[in-house]
Amino acid sequence: MVQRLNSVMEKEGYPLPDWIETMRAESAGFVVAGYDTTNTTLCGGIKFIADDQAVQQRLFESIQSFHTAASSEGRLPTHSEICEANIPYLDAVIEEMLRLAHTATSQDRECKEDTVILGHVIPKGTTVIVPNRGPSFTEPGYEIEERLRSPSSRKAATDFGSWAWGSQEMRKSSRIVGLYEMRRVMMNIMVLQGRPYPSALDFAVASDESWHTWK
Numbered sequence: 001m002v003q004r005l006n007s008v009m010e011k012e013g014y015p016l017p018d019w020i021e022t023m024r025a026e027s028a029g030f031v032v033a034g035y036d037t038t039n040t041t042l043c044g045g046i047k048f049i050a051d052d053q054a055v056q057q058r059l060f061e062s063i064q065s066f067h068t069a070a071s072s073e074g075r076l077p078t079h080s081e082i083c084e085a086n087i088p089y090l091d092a093v094i095e096e097m098l099r100l101a102h103t104a105t106s107q108d109r110e111c112k113e114d115t116v117i118l119g120h121v122i123p124k125g126t127t128v129i130v131p132n133r134g135p136s137f138t139e140p141g142y143e144i145e146e147r148l149r150s151p152s153s154r155k156a157a158t159d160f161g162s163w164a165w166g167s168q169e170m171r172k173s174s175r176i177v178g179l180y181e182m183r184r185v186m187m188n189i190m191v192l193q194g195r196p197y198p199s200a201l202d203f204a205v206a207s208d209e210s211w212h213t214w215k
Contacts, residue, residue, distance in 0.1 A: 002027055037103040038178045042185055044101025045093070055093070062089040063190040070191050077187050085183070094182050102132040118148050 002024050009016055049056050066087050070077045077085075108129045115122050122128065 038181050040103040041097055041101050042182060044103075045097030045182075046189075048097070048100060049093070059089060059093055059186070060190050060193060062087050063187055067187065067191050074192070077184075077191060082180070082184050082187055085187070090183065090186060094179065094186070097182070100133075104132055106131045116150060 002020070005020070005023070006016065049059065064071050066085055067077050067081060070081065106129050108127050111122050111124050111126045111128060114124050
């Protein structure tokens, strides 16, 4: 898009507009950084589910068995029903969505102190780029000599897994909102599978303790 604009402007003999850098930055945000991350991850995850009918059927049965009231009444699950739902298979499917359909290609972090990662010295202030997709997410990991791992590396390997929720400051809130949205969408799709959605969706005003509540 930016290249096309450049070509047209040069052909017509006009100087490039002042906002060309903004346009380039916005384009990079769409292509590289990720945009509408929860919705995009859902779209990619639903594609994987559509390719595997066995997973789709098991997910459908798991959600239907929990939301029997909503399903029999032909309505969407309420906010309370979504938050209180204990559906391990749905949680597992969402975790796989986050692993395989991650929106952003990578994340970068600045080291706050000198550290050593697998024998490599990383000085304070170095920007470390961590990929969010690739063979390490879809294939067995490399064999690593555990003696090379620092104590923090051993702990992180079990505590964090894939890194789907942004910076430390935003991780807690973004995880809560993101998981709620993904659970809500998946439950709504499976509960009303094969039925038309209500013509009018009435949203209650969100409070400090909850988001939009389905009536």
